[in-house]
Amino acid sequence: MADPHDKLRREVRAFVAEAGIVARNDSWLRGYDPDFTRELGRRGWIGMTYPTEYGGGGRSNTERFVVTEELLRAGAPVTAHWTADRQIGPTILRVGTEGQRAEILPKICRGEVVVGLGLSETEAGSDLAAVRTRATAIDGGWSITGAKVWTTSAHHATHLYILARTGEGASKHEGLTEFLVDADTPGITVRPILDLVGEHHFNEVILDDVHVPDDRVLGTVGAGWKQVTEQLAFERGGVERYLSTYPVLAAMIRTVARHPDRAATERLGELAARLTALRQLGLQLAGALDQGEAPVRLAAGLKLAGTRFEKDVVETARYVLDVCEGDTEAHRLLVDGLAVVPGASIRGGSSEVLYTVISRAELPR
Ligand SMILES: Cc1cc2nc3c(=O)[nH]c(=O)nc-3n(C[C@H](O)[C@H](O)[C@H](O)COP(=O)(O)OP(=O)(O)OC[C@H]3O[C@@H](n4cnc5c(N)ncnc54)[C@H](O)[C@@H]3O)c2cc1C
Structure with a gap:
């Protein structure tokens, strides 16, 4: 059967062939190149599935599949936008406010948003609901204190996605909340962790009384577990x-x-x-x-x-x-x-x- 997206595939293939890419494995995690990312943004290949009113392409996930497939086949450096495009934009579309959509989605589409995913902690990796990072309500927002680990790209991040405990419930899956924190907020320290070949792509992130306004809560306070497990469909x-x-x-x-x-x-x-x-x-x-x-x-x-x-x-x-x-x-x-x-x-x-x-x-x- 003919590929319905053959034209798109050829366009991406021609672009990567001309781009002078030095192929590498894991180029979505180790290939940080903000210029390359912005060029993809100009071509409409970031935020492809987002509605056009937010700067997106209004296209299907199948078309996004074609573009991402061609980029990774070429080992292209796509780390700078990967996480934002793949899961943070879709999360904002699913559960975010109109203000968050209008502010953040166009920037993601232009390749200007780098997100570090602050999920894992030293005692909470597989058992994600065990996170100890805590967000406490303060006037107009939240104070977040805790430590995240293995946070890919935190040293380049414009935003940090943080899963934090905001309350207790009958089970540990209750009382979790998602935040999208501006990475330059006072109280955030990013420390490098080198991998087994000495490369720096992930980090430890320390949060010490980080003041986050209410409009940085993603979705519903306390509904973080349901939201994050749905987000994993995009991540995995x-x-x-x-x-x-x-x-x-x-x-x-x-x-x-x-x-x-x-x-x-x-x-x-x-x-x-x-x-x-x-x-x-x-x-x-x-x-x-x-x-x-x-x-x-x-x-x-x-x-x-x-x-x-x-x-x-x-x-x-x-x-x-x-x-x-x-x-x-x-x-x-x-x-x-x-x-x-x-x-x-x-x-x-x-x-x-x-x-x-x-x-x-x-x-x-
Ligand atoms: C390259 C890389 C990039 C990463 N980037 C990020 C990132 O950007 N943000 C982020 O938040 N995290 C990131 N992580 C962390 C990653 O998500 C965690 O390492 C992972 O979830 C496992 O958690 P853990 O390391 O705490 O191991 P543990 O949970 O301590 O697991 C240790 C071992 O025990 C096994 N195990 C644990 N629980 C069970 C169970 N119930 N049943 C059976 N076996 C079990 C596991 O399979 C594993 O083999 C990254 C990790 C890597 C390797």
Whole structure:
């Protein structure tokens, strides 16, 4: 069947081919390039699904799927806008105020908003409802005190999304509230955390009596748990959950084309088949988002299968580049991929936790 978005795909492909990109894995998390992001904004490729009245493209999630797929296939540097575009804009559309929509969405579409996601804490990662960061009501707003960890891009952020406890309830899932805090608010300290190869992309964020006005509450006070779990459908269900190591796969294919090897070809064939299945799942998810759904379980399934695929791509590359004499560029990408894969099945919810999300949804209540 003909691709209904073929024209769009060709446009993006032509743009990335001209852009002089040095491909890297995990380019949505490690590829911070504000100029590149703003160029994408000028081309209408950020906030594509947002309504036009807020500067968006008024297009479908399936069209966004096409654009994000082409950008990650090229290993393009898209970190600067990724989180804002993927989940903060959609959250503001779902639960935000009219004022927040009018103020923030056009800036996201222009590529001017960098968001650090302040969810995890030292005692609250998988068990997110255990957050200890507390927001206390003060005159006209809230005072937030606590500490977040592993906050990607906080050192570049214009805004910090903060999940904080604002009250107690019968269960720990009650009394949580989401905030979108201006990153230059007094009382915020960002400390770097280096990853296993010494790169700086995530951080510790200390919040010490940070005064946040009421209009920075996202959605309903106390309804943070429901809201954040819906947000995870956007966070877990995109192409970045199986294309983070695509540059390694592409390098392997080029290598095997130059140095044919039967066993290597068979392994690549298996990966190609799995990638096709993951794409179908990704498209199904984009379609569900277009219907206004928050397909939490489907997104968990995509992330679970996708991150396993990413690991297998790198494992296969160790073999293929050995038997097929891969070139320097292929080896650069393999080394880069080895640094990326350990985090893939942890960030955004570990695989063990995703099994629970999927199985709980299947069990009769
Ligand atoms: C590259 C990277 C980027 C990240 N970026 C961000 C970010 O921007 N913002 C942010 O807030 N966080 C971020 N994180 C943090 C990430 O979301 C957490 O690391 C993750 O949720 C796991 O939490 P934890 O580290 O506290 O591990 P734990 O929750 O302590 O888990 C440790 C181990 O125990 C297992 N486990 C835990 N609970 C269960 C259970 N109930 N059943 C079975 N097994 C269980 C886990 O699967 C894991 O293997 C990032 C992490 C990585 C690796």
